[in-house]
Amino acid sequence: MLAATRRNLLLERLRADGRLVAKDLARELGISEDSIRRDLRDLAAAGLCTRVYGGALPASAASSDYATRRSVATDSKRRVAAHASSLIRPGSTVILDGGTTTLELARAIPTGLECEIITHSPTIAAALLDHAASVYLIGGTLYKHSAVAMGAAAAEMAQRVSAELFFLGVVGIHHEAGLTTGDPEEAAMKRLLASRAAETFVLGSSEKLGAAARHVVLPLADVTAVIADPAHDTDLEELGRRTRVIRVP
Amino acid sequence: MLAATRRNLLLERLRADGRLVAKDLARELGISEDSIRRDLRDLAAAGLCTRVYGGALPASAASSDYATRRSVATDSKRRVAAHASSLIRPGSTVILDGGTTTLELARAIPTGLECEIITHSPTIAAALLDHAASVYLIGGTLYKHSAVAMGAAAAEMAQRVSAELFFLGVVGIHHEAGLTTGDPEEAAMKRLLASRAAETFVLGSSEKLGAAARHVVLPLADVTAVIADPAHDTDLEELGRRTRVIRVP
DNA sequence: CAACAACGTGCAGAAACGTGCACACTCTCA
DNA sequence: TGAGAGTGTGCACGTTTCTGCACGTTGTTG
Numbered sequence: 001m002l003a004a005t006r007r008n009l010l011l012e013r014l015r016a017d018g019r020l021v022a023k024d025l026a027r028e029l030g031i032s033e034d035s036i037r038r039d040l041r042d043l044a045a046a047g048l049c050t051r052v053y054g055g056a057l058p059a060s061a062a063s064s065d066y067a068t069r070r071s072v073a074t075d076s077k078r079r080v081a082a083h084a085s086s087l088i089r090p091g092s093t094v095i096l097d098g099g100t101t102t103l104e105l106a107r108a109i110p111t112g113l114e115c116e117i118i119t120h121s122p123t124i125a126a127a128l129l130d131h132a133a134s135v136y137l138i139g140g141t142l143y144k145h146s147a148v149a150m151g152a153a154a155a156e157m158a159q160r161v162s163a164e165l166f167f168l169g170v171v172g173i174h175h176e177a178g179l180t181t182g183d184p185e186e187a188a189m190k191r192l193l194a195s196r197a198a199e200t201f202v203l204g205s206s207e208k209l210g211a212a213a214r215h216v217v218l219p220l221a222d223v224t225a226v227i228a229d230p231a232h233d234t235d236l237e238e239l240g241r242r243t244r245v246i247r248v249p
Numbered sequence: 250m251l252a253a254t255r256r257n258l259l260l261e262r263l264r265a266d267g268r269l270v271a272k273d274l275a276r277e278l279g280i281s282e283d284s285i286r287r288d289l290r291d292l293a294a295a296g297l298c299t300r301v302y303g304g305a306l307p308a309s310a311a312s313s314d315y316a317t318r319r320s321v322a323t324d325s326k327r328r329v330a331a332h333a334s335s336l337i338r339p340g341s342t343v344i345l346d347g348g349t350t351t352l353e354l355a356r357a358i359p360t361g362l363e364c365e366i367i368t369h370s371p372t373i374a375a376a377l378l379d380h381a382a383s384v385y386l387i388g389g390t391l392y393k394h395s396a397v398a399m400g401a402a403a404a405e406m407a408q409r410v411s412a413e414l415f416f417l418g419v420v421g422i423h424h425e426a427g428l429t430t431g432d433p434e435e436a437a438m439k440r441l442l443a444s445r446a447a448e449t450f451v452l453g454s455s456e457k458l459g460a461a462a463r464h465v466v467l468p469l470a471d472v473t474a475v476i477a478d479p480a481h482d483t484d485l486e487e488l489g490r491r492t493r494v495i496r497v498p
Numbered sequence: 499c500a501a502c503a504a505c506g507t508g509c510a511g512a513a514a515c516g517t518g519c520a521c522a523c524t525c526t527c528a
Numbered sequence: 529t530g531a532g533a534g535t536g537t538g539c540a541c542g543t544t545t546c547t548g549c550a551c552g553t554t555g556t557t558g
Contacts, residue, residue: 003536018379019254022514032538037515052253053514053545122371122386129396137371137398139388139406144378149386157388157402252546271504281548286505302504302555 006031007039014049014058015183018145021055058145076205076229081105083248084167084203084227090114092164095193096124098148099169101203103127118161120149120189136161143186150185158192166197170217173204173226175238177212178219187215194218201246204228209235250278250361250381256288258360258379263298263307270304277331279359325454325478330354332497333416333452333476339363341413344442345373347397348418350452352376367410369398369438385410392435399434407441415446419466422453422475424487426461427468436464443467450495453477458484 006029014020022040026033044051049059081104088094090113096102098121106117106124112132119125120138128135138161140154168190172180179202181187194200200223209230220226225244230236236245255278263269271289275282293300298308330353337343339362345351347370355366355376362382368374369387377384387410389403397403417439421429428451430436443449449472458479469475474493479485485494 017381019251021251033514034516034539035537038536041516052251054251054253057251057253120388122374125371125391126375126396128391129393135391135393136402137386137388137391139369139386139398139403142374142377142384142386144384147375147378149388153385153406154388157406282504283506283549284547287547290506 003039006035007043010036010039010043010056011048012183014056015145016143019055019057020049023054025055076207076231077101077104077203078108079229079248080203080205080227081108083246084201085109087165087201088113088115092116093118093162095119095161095163095166095197096121097167097169097190097193098124098146101205102167102169105167105203106131109133116163118163120154120158120193121147122149123147143183146183146186148186148189150189154189155192158189158196161196163197164199166194166200168194168200168202168217168223170202170208171213172211173202173208173220173228173239174210174212175220175242177216179217179223180213181215181217182213184215187217190217194222199224202226206231209239250359252288254360254379255280255284256292259285259288259292259305260297261379263305268304268306269298272303273327274304277357277359325456325480326350326353326452327357328478328497329452329454329476330357332495333450334358336414336450337362337364341365342367342411344368344410344412344415344446345370346416346418346439346442347373347395348452350454351416351418354416354452355380358382365412367412369403369407369442370396371398372396392432395432395435397435397438399438403438404441407438407445410445412446413448415443415449417443417449417451417466417472419451419457419462421461422451422457422469422477422488423459423461424469424491426465428466428472429462430464430466431462433464436466439466443471448473451475453494455480458488 010020022033022036026036040049040051040056043049047059049056077100081101084105085108088109093116096106096117096119103124106127109131111130115133117128117133118136125135125137138149138154138157140149141151143150170179170181202223204226206229209228220242223243225246227246227248228236229248239245259269271282271285275285289298289300289305292298296308298305326349330350333354334357337358342365345355345366345368352373355373358380360380364382365385366377366382367385374384374386387398387403387406389398390400392399419428419430451472453475455478458477469491472492474495476495476497477485478497488494
């Protein structure tokens with residue numbers, strides 16, 4: 001097995017499980033723990049993961065994994081979420097992607113608003129329990145790190161729904177790289193969900209504008225608009241030439 | 250289990266419950282109280298929580314709203330959940346019903362235990378995000394009151410799974426009325442899930458023993474056993490003649 | 499004040515770690 | 529084609545870190 005392939009596998013594991021135990025991986029791959037440790041050391045040096053005693057955690061997760069981040073949404077995410085929720089009309093059907101920004105969007109939906117929400121995120125479904133909105137949950141194998149249902153069963157269920165709006169969460173929004181995320185399977189799922197809705201809006205909180213990750217979800221031209229809350233106005237110049245941009249007040 | 254993961258879990262618990270008892274967590278995670286205390290000491294030193302005699306409190310006082318306190322399980326539910334979790338063997342596949350007792354059971358599963366959990370409750374799926382267990386989420390239309398996926402899609406997905414164990418939560422456990430719940434559709438779903446598992450265990454916390462609701466889920470004879478924590482020993486006399494009863498210590 | 503639980507500290511065994519080294523393999527260049 | 533540099537891997541060894549236990553101390557409760 002190629003060392004590079006193995007490192008990709010490690011990163012893949014980290015994303016899927018949200019953690020990685022050196023001993024387990026060594027046994028599973030039939031190589032020594034030393035090699036795993038060396039890999040993790042290098043990946044950590046490159047900022048792709050965080051080393052802890054016994055294994056590693058995802059880069060962003062040293063002291064703030066998904067669990068932590070979900071409770072501390074930034075102001076920017078909150079502003080974007082608030083504006084996005086105003087686009088939901090009573091009686092309409094909406095698909096919500098997984099992630100912290102879309103979770104904030106779910107919370108921003110008026111409690112009394114009667115609409116239908118489709119989501120593959122159990123966290124978002126749980127957040128909508130006190131809302132009047134009816135919820136359709138897409139099931140499947142749970143991806144631990146991003147807390148969404150994935151896999152064949154999820155794809156099949158997603159294939160059968162349709163909606164007016166889809167709110168898409170991504171890792172990067174870049175005028176050249178387009179809309180990107182860290183995992184190829186997640187990218188495919190997001191693409192599938194986008195194909196089931198008439199209009200797709202991208203949630204663009206400040207830290208995402210100008211950023212890019214490894215796997216392309218969609219080109220900018222394929223979405224209806226980016227709901228953006230830029231740190232600097234210049235962030236939107238290039239973007240505005242490729243797609244419609246809604247600037248949050 | 251990684252020490253770093255454990256610390257994240259402690260913080261997560263603090264946020265969710267608004268408090269943390271060192272003794273309980275030690276038993277739940279299967280490690281000594283010393284380690285928990287050491288963790289809490291370090292977390293407190295980092296300003297992430299406040300140390301108190303017997304456990305810890307969140308660093309920021311604004312944490313436990315009414316909603317979270319409402320969902321805090323009773324001691325009886327915790328005892329039943331703890332015993333039920335000990336029935337789960339490594340590598341086995343388990344179906345978890347929805348409800349507060351099963352949620353407590355999900356939390357009681359050792360974080361490092363490798364097994365497969367099937368559930369139609371998004372709340373339980375979310376609670377298992379930092380466990381090693383892989384999670385298969387059954388989707389469908391969300392029933393707000395009991396926070397589970399229901400309907401045709403859920404039934405179809407449930408039909409396709411199979412497992413060794415099913416932990417069933419009900420509203421009433423009565424020697425004559427049998428196992429009952431408040432909603433006919435829920436009763437049907439619970440019946441379906443029971444039919445997909447080799448063995449069915451009923452979670453019988455004290456307030457359920459002797460109670461009954463309108464819709465029958467199953468007769469007592471159809472389940473493997475009731476895991477019971479009776480307020481009075483007399484509650485079990487009649488029950489023991491109809492089915493096997495496991496009394497929680 | 500007495501009984502008890504929780505606490506901190508020191509200690510020992512276990513596990514994980516980093517480092518240096520030997521060996522196998524690949525690639526380059528003469 | 530063969531020598532040499534560079535790289536990846538596994539092993540051995542000493543070091544660090546984690547964990548549970550024992551023991552004496554402090555805090556809580558009745």
